Amino acid sequence: MSTLHDRVVSSAPAEATHPPMPLGRTTLIDRTAMRLGMWLLLWGRHRSQRRGAADDVYARMRLAADTRAEHDRALAHFVFDRPIR
Numbered sequence: 001m002s003t004l005h006d007r008v009v010s011s012a013p014a015e016a017t018h019p020p021m022p023l024g025r026t027t028l029i030d031r032t033a034m035r036l037g038m039w040l041l042l043w044g045r046h047r048s049q050r051r052g053a054a055d056d057v058y059a060r061m062r063l064a065a066d067t068r069a070e071h072d073r074a075l076a077h078f079v080f081d082r083p084i085r
Contacts, residue, residue, distance in 0.1 A: 026034075
């Protein structure tokens with residue numbers, strides 16, 4: 001005789017569904033720790049963005065200074081290498 005289609009009878013009582021427990025208020029220490037963590041997270045992100053922008057600005061300043069120096073060298077070379085008539 002096949003028992004595949006028989007009903008399964010459980011001997012354990014059915015569990016009553018309980019409403020979820022309300023969350024308690026967070027303590028002062030927990031709130032302070034969360035605020036400190038958020039502040040550190042935002043501070044670190046701000047520093048990394050500011051550092052990236054500063055590197056870009058300094059790179060452009062170095063490029064401009066190098067370009068000016070090259071232009072000045074070329075101009076000095078042109079002016080002093082011309083024969084005087």
